[in-house]
Amino acid sequence: MRILGMISGTSHDGIDAAIVEFELTGGVLEGRVGYTASTPYPEELRARLIAALPPAPTTLAEVCELDTLIGQRFADAAAAAVAAGGPVDLIVSHGQTVYHWVEGAHARGTLQIGQPAWIAERTGAPVLSDVRIRDITAGGHGAPLVSVLxxxxxxxxxxxxxxxxxxxxxxxxxxxxxxxxxxxxxxxxxxxxxxxxxxxxxxxxxxxxxxxxxxxxxxxxxxxxxxxxxxxxxxxxxxxxxxxxxxxxxxxxxxxxxxxxxxxxxxxxxxxxxxxxxxxxxxxxxxxxxxxxxxxxxxxxxxxxxxxxxxxxxxxxxxxxGAPTDDKEAIAFALIGWLTAHGLPGTVPGGTGASAARVLGTLTPGAGPLVLPAPLAAAPRSLVLTR
The missing domain is CATH 3.30.420.40 (ATPase, nucleotide binding domain)
Structure with missing residues (x-):
């Protein structure tokens, strides 16, 4: 299964992308990392994003516009990845975190923007997004999700x-x-x-x-x-x-x-x-x-x-x-996509503090019917990454 993982992290400087081809052999998941890239945000968009981040005041109008503009930039990056690295079965978009709500040492909510429908419309591939919130509903922090990798x-x-x-x-x-x-x-x-x-x-x-x-x-x-x-x-x-x-x-x-x-x-x-x-x-x-x-x-x-x-x-x-320094988080989200597609949890309770592991994300269909692989009864024991 070929999956494109995408994320813009807390440095909010651009979009990291990685296509990983996964194959399960026995209890070992093998991931071949193919196309990787980092696409900077346009300077004007990055400036608007920085200006809207807490503790600065903003408006719902600005959040709506940024959700669209960032979603379109993710769609551009996804289209470039598919054009250069070949077709994919699933795209996982973390989007851009704009607020992580923590009170009394407990995470209460989290907000990532970058509307995934733009990615699905542009590429025709199904998109998994909003990957942090399910862990928070189970008492976790929704972070760091890379711990599963x-x-x-x-x-x-x-x-x-x-x-x-x-x-x-x-x-x-x-x-x-x-x-x-x-x-x-x-x-x-x-x-x-x-x-x-x-x-x-x-x-x-x-x-x-x-x-x-x-x-x-x-x-x-x-x-x-x-x-x-x-x-x-x-x-x-x-x-x-x-x-x-x-x-x-x-x-x-x-x-x-x-x-x-x-x-x-x-x-x-x-x-x-x-x-x-x-x-x-x-x-x-x-x-x-x-x-x-x-x-x-x-x-x-x-x-x-x-x-x-x-x-x-x-x-x-x-x-x-096997995980390139600049691409590891994008690879981690590709892995989460593989786990979700097979009905497997994308978290480890010790990694986030949740009461139990959860299957992550919300799926946006692509151009055709949404077809997922047969679910697996057990998670892989280990992961081997190669280029």
Whole structure:
């Protein structure tokens, strides 16, 4: 079964796509990763999206327009993927998260926009979307959903392993055999990108190759203020997003800092915040390997900082496990699509905190009848990814 997975993450900079051809052999699911691509949002659309995100006020009219415009961009990316990578049986669209509602350490709701009907109309393929909410209805956080891939991919790792995704938010899955738990650690690139974009420090809106951070010095006073965030002391499962870690959050922290902080020092300090919070939780997990994906894996200041802070842990990119660093989340959503199509849960309760595993998503039919494979009685034991 050939499935196209698509997502725009918490960095809200564009759409990642991956076509994966799945075949089940015995209890092993083999996934051959074919076409992959990342399509940036047009600058005007990205600016409108950023302006509408909490805590900024917005209108239902703006949400409606963004839902359509983002859905059309996903449709463009899907059509390009099918044209280049060949026809697919199913498309899974995560869409764009615009709000993740958490109260009292419990997720109450989540909203992803990017109307999937545009994708189905453009490609003729059925589309699975709205994949997080079913887990929330079962008491979970709806995140991190990539934990289902991590469990299948890393379950055989001796001594346990942790999979770390460094997107806008950092999340980690700790895997030991059949057991796993997962949660959002805190900001990975969210605050760094907010400062780089807001202060015009780089035309692409992020700290490319960590150059700005490398040119600055960590401000220990500001770092202490940032590390005092109550979220870090919550017990997993837990989830967070830009509802908490937004540009105003940085300004509030700066207001609590006695001395002024220059731009490069601010970026260096926010980068060190990512290193410190991640390293603390990895040490607490007691694993021997850390498998890293997401945009932050391309930042040498973060990666060198993690290796220095975790001398007893092998830190490696997810590419070494068959999941390209920049494409892992898109591959994970393709996997969720395969599971849903076969009537299998796309969550692991330890990964999201739900009371039980759930089959995920809402299906939008394509051009023809909706035809699904025969349901499977049992999930695969492991996943092997190849190119």
């Amino acid at each position: 991590d469990g299948l991919l890393l379950g055989a790792h001796e001594g346990g392993a942790a999979a770390l995704n460094l997107g806008g938010i950092s999340n980690m899955t700790v895997v030991r055999g059949d057991a796993l738990y997962a949660y959002d650690i805190g900001p990975a690139n969210a605050l760094i990108d907010a400062v780089v974009t807001g202060r015009g420090l780089h035309p692409r809106g992020f700290d490319e190759d960590g150059r700005i951070a490398a040119s600055g010095q960590v401000h220990e006073g500001l770092l202490a203020v940032l590390l005092d965030e109550p979220y870090y002391r919550l017990t997993p499962p837990k989830s967070t997003g830009k509802e908490l870690f937004h540009p105003g959050y940085v300004e509030q922290a700066l207001a609590r800092t006695a001395a002024p902080v220059g731009d490069a020092d601010l970026v260096a300090t926010l980068t060190e915040l990512t290193v410190r919070t991640v390293a603390q939780d990895v040490r607490g997990a007691g694993v021997g390997a850390l498998v890293v994906s997401g945009g932050g894996a391309r930042n040498p200041v973060i990666m060198d900082g993690l290796r220095a802070a975790l001398p007893g842990v092998r830190v490696a990119p997810s590419d070494e496990y």
